[in-house]
Amino acid sequence: xxxxxxxxxxxxxxxxxxxxxxxxxxxxxxxxxxxxxxxxxxxxxxxxxxxxxxxxxxxxxxxxxxxxxxxxxxxxxxxxxxxxxxxxxxxxxxxxxxxxxxxxxxxxxxxxxxxxxxxxxxxxxxxxxxxxxxxxxxxxxxxxxxxxxxxxxxxxxxxxxxxxxxxxxxxxxxxxxxxxxxxxxxxxxxxxxxxxxxxxxxxxxxxxxxxxxxxxxxxxxxxxxxxxxxxxxxxxxxxxxxxxxxxxxxxxxxxxxxxxxxxxxxxxxxxxxxxxxxxxxxxxxxxxxxxxxxxxxxxxxxxxxxxxxxxxxxxxxxxxxxxxxxxxxxxxxxxxxxxxxxxxxxxxxxxxxxxxxxxxxxxxxxxxxxxxxxxxxxxxxxxxxxxxxxxxxxxxxxxxxxxxxxxxxxxxxxxxxxxxxxxxxxxxxxxxxxxxxxxxxxxxxxxxxxxxxxxxxxxxxxxxxxxxxxxxxxxxxxxxxxxxxxxxxxxxxxxxxxxxxxxxxxxxxxxxxxxxxxxxxxxxxxxxxxxxxxxxxxxxxxxxxxxxxxxxxxxxxxxxxxxxxxxxxxxxxxxxxxxxxxxxxxxxxxxxxxxxxxxxxxxxxxxxxxxxxxxxxxxxxxxxxxxxxxxxxxxxxxxxxxxxxxxxxxxxxxxxxxxxxxxxxxxxxxxxxxxxxxxxxxxxxxxxxxxxxxxxxxxxxxxxxxxxxxxxxxxxxxxxxxxxxxxxxxxxxxxxxxxxxxxxxxxxxxxxxxxxxxxxxxxxxxxxxxxxxxxxxxxxxxxxxxxxxxxxxxxxxxxxxxxxxxxxxxx
Amino acid sequence: xxxxxxxxxxxxxxxxxxxxxxxxxxxxxxxxxxxxxxxxxxxxxxxxxxxxxxxxxxxxxxxxxxxxxxxxxxxxxxxxxxxxxxxxxxxxxxxxxxxxxxxxxxxxxxxxxxxxxxxxxxxxxxxxxxxxxxxxxxxxxxxxxxxxxxxxxxxxx
Numbered sequence: 001x002x003x004x005x006x007x008x009x010x011x012x013x014x015x016x017x018x019x020x021x022x023x024x025x026x027x028x029x030x031x032x033x034x035x036x037x038x039x040x041x042x043x044x045x046x047x048x049x050x051x052x053x054x055x056x057x058x059x060x061x062x063x064x065x066x067x068x069x070x071x072x073x074x075x076x077x078x079x080x081x082x083x084x085x086x087x088x089x090x091x092x093x094x095x096x097x098x099x100x101x102x103x104x105x106x107x108x109x110x111x112x113x114x115x116x117x118x119x120x121x122x123x124x125x126x127x128x129x130x131x132x133x134x135x136x137x138x139x140x141x142x143x144x145x146x147x148x149x150x151x152x153x154x155x156x157x158x159x160x161x162x163x164x165x166x167x168x169x170x171x172x173x174x175x176x177x178x179x180x181x182x183x184x185x186x187x188x189x190x191x192x193x194x195x196x197x198x199x200x201x202x203x204x205x206x207x208x209x210x211x212x213x214x215x216x217x218x219x220x221x222x223x224x225x226x227x228x229x230x231x232x233x234x235x236x237x238x239x240x241x242x243x244x245x246x247x248x249x250x251x252x253x254x255x256x257x258x259x260x261x262x263x264x265x266x267x268x269x270x271x272x273x274x275x276x277x278x279x280x281x282x283x284x285x286x287x288x289x290x291x292x293x294x295x296x297x298x299x300x301x302x303x304x305x306x307x308x309x310x311x312x313x314x315x316x317x318x319x320x321x322x323x324x325x326x327x328x329x330x331x332x333x334x335x336x337x338x339x340x341x342x343x344x345x346x347x348x349x350x351x352x353x354x355x356x357x358x359x360x361x362x363x364x365x366x367x368x369x370x371x372x373x374x375x376x377x378x379x380x381x382x383x384x385x386x387x388x389x390x391x392x393x394x395x396x397x398x399x400x401x402x403x404x405x406x407x408x409x410x411x412x413x414x415x416x417x418x419x420x421x422x423x424x425x426x427x428x429x430x431x432x433x434x435x436x437x438x439x440x441x442x443x444x445x446x447x448x449x450x451x452x453x454x455x456x457x458x459x460x461x462x463x464x465x466x467x468x469x470x471x472x473x474x475x476x477x478x479x480x481x482x483x484x485x486x487x488x489x490x491x492x493x494x495x496x497x498x499x500x501x502x503x504x505x506x507x508x509x510x511x512x513x514x515x516x517x518x519x520x521x522x523x524x525x526x527x528x529x530x531x532x533x534x535x536x537x538x539x540x541x542x543x544x545x546x547x548x549x550x551x552x553x554x555x556x557x558x559x560x561x562x563x564x565x566x567x568x569x570x571x572x573x574x575x576x577x578x579x580x581x582x583x584x585x586x587x588x589x590x591x592x593x594x595x596x597x598x599x600x601x602x603x604x605x606x607x608x609x610x611x612x613x614x615x616x617x618x619x620x621x622x623x624x625x626x627x628x629x630x631x632x633x634x635x636x637x638x639x640x641x642x643x644x645x646x647x648x649x650x651x652x653x654x655x656x657x658x659x660x661x662x663x664x665x666x667x668x669x670x671x672x673x674x675x676x677x678x679x680x681x682x683x684x685x686x687x688x689x690x691x692x693x694x695x696x697x698x699x700x701x702x703x704x705x706x707x708x709x710x711x712x713x714x715x716x717x718x719x720x721x722x723x724x725x726x727x728x729x730x731x732x733x734x735x736x737x738x739x740x741x742x743x744x745x746x747x748x749x750x751x752x753x754x755x756x757x758x759x760x761x762x763x764x765x766x767x768x769x770x771x772x773x774x775x776x777x778x779x780x781x782x783x784x785x786x787x788x789x790x791x792x793x794x795x796x797x798x799x800x801x802x803x804x805x806x807x808x809x810x811x
Numbered sequence: 812x813x814x815x816x817x818x819x820x821x822x823x824x825x826x827x828x829x830x831x832x833x834x835x836x837x838x839x840x841x842x843x844x845x846x847x848x849x850x851x852x853x854x855x856x857x858x859x860x861x862x863x864x865x866x867x868x869x870x871x872x873x874x875x876x877x878x879x880x881x882x883x884x885x886x887x888x889x890x891x892x893x894x895x896x897x898x899x900x901x902x903x904x905x906x907x908x909x910x911x912x913x914x915x916x917x918x919x920x921x922x923x924x925x926x927x928x929x930x931x932x933x934x935x936x937x938x939x940x941x942x943x944x945x946x947x948x949x950x951x952x953x954x955x956x957x958x959x960x961x962x963x964x965x966x967x968x
Contacts, residue, residue, distance in 0.1 A: 024902055031910030032898035032917060034845020034885035041844035122828055194849040194857060194911040194945050244849070244911030245945050276850045439933050503909025503946050665905040665951075672948035673908065699854035699943065707949040708940045 018516030019727050022665035025508050026525055027242075027501065038242035039198030039214035040273040047200065048077055050255070050262045050272035051124035053114040053131050054281055055106035058351040058692025059140035059153075062104050062113070062133060069130040070116060075123035077266045079131065080115050084261065087230030088798075093220065093252055093356070095790065096798035097156065098317040100228050100257050106135070107155055107316035108353050109693050110281025117262040117270050140351035142692040144290065144313040147348040148780050155316060155349040161783045162314045162347040163322040163790040165329040167621030169401040170340035176296025176304040180376040183775045184293065184369040185758040186741075187686035188313075189286035189677075191358050192704050195244015197254040197282050198273035201263035208235025209260045214243040216250045216500050219534035228257045229264065236260070240528040246502035247677065248357030249283040251539055252319050280697035284319045284356030285687055287312035287347070289328070289365035292779040295373045301383045303339075303392050306401075308332040309779035310345040312355070312365065319356030321347045322790035326472055327362030329621070333401050334370035335412050335465040335631055336392040341401045343621065344782055351692045357539055359677055360466065360737040367464040368759055371742035375460075375749070385746075386420050389463050394631075403622040409720040409730075412631050415655045416463055418716040419633035422653035425712075427457070428639075442639050443646030444708050454643040457650070460746025463633045464738035467626040468731045469542040473616045476542065477608050479533030480550035481526075482514060484558050485602030490583050491595045493518050493555070496526035499535040499547035504733055505666040506543040510551045512662055513726055517555035519581060520595075533608065541630060541731025544662060548726040549609035557605035566598050612724065617788045628722055632656040632735030634675065636743035637711075640751040645763025647683055649744060654715040659722040659730035670732045672713045678740025680705050686760050816877040818843070819887040827874045834858045834869035836877070837884060845885040845914045849943070856942035859915040859922075860884045866922045868941075885914035888921060896966070897921045900959035901952075908946035916942045920956050928964055930956070 017023045030036040067079045082089060082103035089103065090096045102113045114131050118124035141147045147160040154160060199213030208231055215221050218238040226236040243250065255272040263270040274282050289312045296305040310328050314321035329345030360367075378385040393412035399405055428436060441448040442455065470476040481496040493514050501507040511523040528535070535547045563578045566585050570576070570592050579586040583595055615623040635653040640646070654671050661667045684703040688695040696702045721728020741759050748766065749756050755772035756765055764770040786794045815824040818841060825840040834851075837843040837860070847857035851870045858869040861883040862876075869884075888895040897920045900906070907913050916939065923930060923938045930938065935956050944952060 022905065025905075025907055027910065028902045028907050029894070031907050031913050032894065032901050033889050034843075034914040036910055037844070038847075038911060040848055041838070043839075043842075043844075120828060122830060192945055193909070194847070194855060194943065195909060196848065243909060244847070245909040247945070273848070275848075276852070437933060439937060503911075505908065669905050669908060669947055669951055672950040673946045674948075676948035677945075698852060699850040700852055704943060704945060705948075706940045706943060707936050707952065710949045713948055713950050 018512050019662050021663065023508055023512050023663055025505060026511055027507060036242050038195050038244050040196055042200040042212055042241060042271060044200060044202060044269040047269040047271050048117040048119060048262065048266060049121040049124050050259050050270045051116045051121065051128050052112045052258060053128040055102065055109060055111040055113055057106060057135055057137055058109045058142065059138040060106050060135040061138060062102060062106065063136055064134045065114065066132040067114065070127040073123065073127035073130055075119035076116060076127045078117040078262050079127065080261055080265060085228055088227040091224040091228055091253055091257065092318055093320050094322055095318040095792035097792055108351055110353060112258065115258045115262055117266055140692045142351055144311050144348050144350055145776055145780055147350045148783060155351060158791055158795045160349045161785055161791050162318055162349050163325050164783050164785045165326055165345040165617065165621055165788055166782065167329055167341065167343040167401050172305065172307065172340055172342035174305045174340040177299045178380050179294060179296045180373060180380050181294045182369065182373055182376060183757060184291045184372060185773050186289045186365045186368055187760055188288045188355065188689060189358060189681050189685050190280060190687050190702060191247035191249035191283065192702065193245030193247055193249050196274045196276065196279050199241060199255055199259055200269060200271045201259035202269045203263045203267055206235060208237065209263060210237045210239065211256060211260060212239045212241045213256055214241050214250060216246045216502055216539055217537035218498050218500065218528065218530050220537065221253055221256050222530055224253050225257050225260060229260055238530045240500055243500060243502040246538060247359045248539060251357040251537060252284055254282045276699055277697045280694060284354045286358035287314065287321065287324055287355040287365065291365065291369040292775060293369050293373055295377050297377055297381065301381050301388055301391050303336055305340040306333045306338050308343045310366065311780060312347045313350050313352055314347045315350055315352045315354035317354045318792055319354050321356060324362040327467065328366045330402055330625055331363045331366045331465065332370065334367065334374065335394045335463050337394055337398050338401060343401060346783060352689050353694060359674060360734050361540065363464065363466045363738045364741065367738045368741050368745065371462040372745065372757065375746055386416060386461055390416055402625045404624050404626065406629065408628045409657065409659060409722045410629065410631065411657050411718050411720045412463065415631050415633045415657050415718050418718055419635055419653055419655035422635065422714050422716060425637055425651040442641040442648040443644060447646055448641060448644060450641060450644060454641055455639050456642050456751045458638050458640065458747040458751025460636045460743045460750055462739040462742030462746060464735060464742065465629050465631045466541060466734045466738055468545060468630055469540055469611050469627045471614055471626045473614055475610055475613065476536035476546065477610045478535040478546040478550040479606060479608045480547060480554045481532055481604065481606045482551065482554035482558050483602055483604040484518060484562065484599060486596035486599040487522060490522065491520045491599060492522040492524060493520050494524045494526055495551055496532050497535050497547050497551060498528050498530065498532050499543050500528060500538040502538045504538065504670065505663065506538060506547060508666065509544050509548055509662050513548050513551050514555050517552055518559060541733040544729050544731055545725045546609055546611065548662065548729060550607055552726040553607035553609055554605045557607055558603050561603050561605065562598060569598065619787060621788060628730065630657050630730045630735050632739045634736065634739040634743040636747040638744060638747040638751060640748060640766055642752060642767065645766035647748065649679060649711040651711050652713045652740065654713055654736055655718055656715065656732065656735055657718045657720065657730065658732050659725060660719050660728040661717050662727060662729050664717060667717055667732050668715050671715045671736045674733060674736030675713050675740045676705050676710055678737045679710065679744060682741040682744040682759050682761060684760055812875060814874050814878050817881040819883060829875065831874040832870050833872040833874050833877050836874035837869060843884055843886050847911055847914060849911060854943065856919060857912050857915040859918040866919060885918050888917065895921060896962045897924065897959040900955040900962065904951045904954040904958055906947060906951040906955035912942060912944040916944065916952060920959060924960055924963055929960055
């Protein structure tokens with residue numbers, strides 16, 4: 001680059017292991033050696049173990065709590081209840097509607113009621129069992145449609161509607177030649193990160209607290225923790241502990257406030273680490289959805305009109321539900337040009353487990369529905385499904401149902417074509433039945449008792465898209481500090497950013513960007529903490545763009561200062577052109593010294609990256625809602641044992657629009673991992689909630705894909721640089737999760753001829769023992785709410801993220 | 812109760828609560844947190860260790876069962892800066908993301924390659940079907956096993 005500010009101009013020649021390379025993970029060596037310290041690995045001398053007592057009932061009034069036996073139990077140092085919360089009694093990501101500890105009422109099974117600190121974790125567990133809570137069980141609202149009934153019990157004083165979104169686009173009465181209609185459901189998926197919720201709170205001498213925690217967003221945690229502890233934010237210092245996966249599960253506060261309360265009360269460090277069962281109760285899940293949807297098209301195959309009615313179950317507390325239904329609604333038509341549409345989306349409160357962020361964030365539920373519709377439409381029109389998608393695909397300049405025009409890169413057709421062009425997997429050899437290796441049969445060695453007699457192959461295709469970064473007027477900026485100093489072996493850059501490394505690789509990406517912009521080999525990453533400004537969340541596929549953008553800006557500011565310093569020291573009269581490269585400084589082509597000779601004092605710059613502003617929805621759901629978009633297509637090839645209902649996914653072909661691959665190996669890893677979570681949702685993953693009670697809170701009963709379930713994923717990376725982002729990059733984490741369920745479901749429909757309108761698809765669905773799910777009735781009428789903002793907003797419930805990033809939703 | 816075991820080549824003795832798992836003893840008593848606690852019921856393989864040379868889930872073994880026996884954990888695989896070939900292969904192929912499953916997988920892969928130096932893909936998949944990974948989709952883990960297998964064979968041929 002050239003820097004031209006006043007009298008200084010210059011360039012830096014770039015170094016290796018930078019942008020565009022498969023740079024090794026900065027945390028890779030400690031991770032393979034077992035030395036990387038996750039939240040659950042933390043230890044402190046004299047530390048106590050915290051434990052949470054949770055409600056066994058989905059809805060109950062608390063008549064009384066007797067803690068006397070627990071307090072007297074061996075090893076116990078504290079038993080705390082709602083009255084012991086030092087400050088504000090509630091917290092929440094977007095709205096402060098969730099009690100730190102239940103005071104008089106519990107609204108979901110698993111809601112925290114009391115916390116205990118003891119010397120040994122088993123002592124804490126046993127003491128918690130000795131807390132006597134007198135519950136008066138209340139009728140629970142456990143069905144999202146019944147929650148809308150005016151006679152239903154109210155989960156909160158202000159009713160059961162969390163948010164209603166209405167998007168009116170063009171003429172929703174527009175006539176079409178061909179109509180197809182469908183009803184679709186998705187189940188409640190768990191993020192199931194392998195690392196449990198965990199952290200260590202250490203009371204500080206200044207009356208504050210130091211908290212080491214596995215989280216996705218340090219600053220929004222602090223924003224919620226500090227008022228509950230009745231401490232100013234500068235006395236609540238957070239440090240990122242190792243994070244064992246996140247996928248949305250760590251966006252909400254889990255053990256943070258509880259561990260801090262116990263530590264401040266006892267004056268001792270307190271560690272909390274959930275077991276797997278508690279983890280299922282301790283974080284939010286993916287919203288179950290019901291979608292009524294109708295597509296109209298001309299005989300030529302062009303979409304004319306879409307009607308979509310979406311309903312999602314937010315569970316007992318708001319979490320990020322309002323943004324999830326905003327997303328699901330704005331993406332309800334898929335990555336296609338639709339001139340007329342009416343989209344209505346509602347999120348309700350129920351007494352089911354709270355739902356919030358999970359990879360794909362509303363776009364997954366919509367994607368399953370609209371892609372099934374595209375296949376139905378292709379069938380009705382007699383047009384090839386891939387061709388139909390190409391005909392209707394969005395492109396730069398397209399108008400979305402929200403009226404927003406896509407200004408950035410939108411290589412949807414390229415993505416579709418690239419995916420369709422990936423070679424198909426070979427057919428299984430035409431051997432005699434019984435000769436095939438049983439491990440390759442659907443169900444594998446564990447489930448298939450046949451010999452491969454009734455295996456049918458199917459192919460399905462799906463396209464989808466996702467917003468990058470937060471939406472609806474939210475300014476989720478990221479701050480970075482970069483310091484360039486002289487080291488013993490040349491210049492060293494230190495990068496400090498609060499971006500949470502949750503496994504996705506953002507820390508490596510930040511060092512790659514610094515290496516490339518500054519042209520130095522040695523880049524050191526400062527641990528992520530709250531000593532620097534917010535980096536925003538590691539969610540919404542946003543960190544590469546946002547924190548990568550902040551690091552790029554800070555590096556360019558360092559570069560500019562360095563060039564200015566060189567010119568000033570060597571030729572203060574000005575008029576010289578400085579070049580920095582290969583570790584040397586040249587002025588008008590004459591070498592004047594090594595870069596490090598000009599780094600006394602070191603150069604340090606802090607910069608904040610903002611994405612372009614977005615807007616809240618108006619009454620008709622119109623506005624510049626999202627920042628930018630990333631697109632993906634997947635083709636699934638499956639084999640179904642039509643007698644046993646068992647499935648083997650043979651191959652996933654994937655193509656994804658990534659803008660620019662900062663680290664191609666990492667990009668493929670995100671596509672593969674995102675596909676696995678989509679496959680899980682399509683075939684096996686569902687939290688079974690019966691009458692508000694979770695029936696499968698373990699890895700024995702909640703199945704996630706194993707290495708035997710995952711096919712080969714063949715991926716194509718589509719690079720069309722996005723204007724205004726670092727190196728043209730887009731986020732890459734979510735699109736594959738959005739398209740995988742649709743592609744797999746389509747392939748299963750092709751193999752079986754069945755409707756399969758609910759995911760996860762079960763063996764009984766495939767053999768016809770379960771009929772397709774039927775709607776309970778017509779699409780529910782729009783609830784009576786004041787406007788497009790979430791209802792808690794209208795009742796003045798204390799805002800969460802808005803205080804950090806301005807008003808609006810997220811992504 | 813007192814438990815004495817030879818852990819990573821060294822005899823260690825510690826006083827554990829009788830209900831403690833071997834995993835708890837390793838992590839909380841012996842300062843060896845490399846074996847991970849992801850499911851605590853033998854489903855995920857994150858706590859894979861060797862007990863007298865047999866691959867086990869440390870969460871399913873009582874600490875007391877390790878008494879007077881030999882335990883080897885992921886921490887024993889590398890010495891100083893020198894990585895075990897399986898560890899190096901995981902790094903190079905991008906098989907590490909959040910890394911929580913990684914120590915257990917590395918132990919399981921090292922165990923597999925000790926008995927089966929050149930496994931077929933089907934064999935690898937079956938051998939690792941008890942190790943859950945939530946991040947990678949397993950594609951790069953298969954790459955890592957292939958690379959490690961190649962390296963180990965090259966070094967012994």
